[in-house]
Amino acid sequence: MALRNAVLAALLEGEASGYDMAKRFDASVANFWTTTPQQLYRELERMEGEGVIAARVVRQERRPDKRLFALTEEGRRELLAFSAVPAKPAALRDDLLIKVQAVDVGDVEAVRAAVLERLEWSRAKLARYERLRERLLGGLEEEEFLVRAERVGPYLTLMGGRLLEQATVGWCERTLEVLGERVGVVVP
Secondary structure, three states, rough: OOOOHHHHHHHHHOOOEEEHHHHHHHEEEEEEEOHHHHHHHHHHHHHHHHOEEEEEEEOOOOOOOEEEEEEEEEHHHHHHHHHOOOOOOOOOOHHHHHHHOOHHHHHHHHHHHHHHHHHHHHHHHHHHHHHHHHHOOOOOOOOHHHHHHOOOOOHHHHHHHHHHHHHHHHHHHHHHHHHHHOOOOOOO
């Protein structure tokens, strides 16, 4: 998947500046796509040049002018075409899994520390996802939201991210338990 398609999908939420897009990525698509602000700005410029998004300048007092980007009809057609192509399964590449795979010949305490760090990171990410979920639901029960909401795509991807982080938390906890038992350490 290209950053380009993630940008097109994010612009379905509406017009946004590059700064707003970076925040939007962090809040909505970070569970399945990450980018740096520099990559995002370069891609926005390229996409504008190709006509799949359009920009307009908004004059601001006491602040630099900002450019707001929006999907064009060409961008919508491209996103539709991308959506019709079968998705390839994601390849998992994770240094932590290599460390755990090699724990029997490595530094068990260093591996435990790395797993504990991942556990804390996943718990924090899961907490962010829960806050985003509450904001998206806007007081509705999930089933009611899924029937009545104008757009369900952001919620469905959030569900995937939540499940992934819940599974990661469970795996980390179990891995710490097993490694702790092997070296006689109490699991936090």
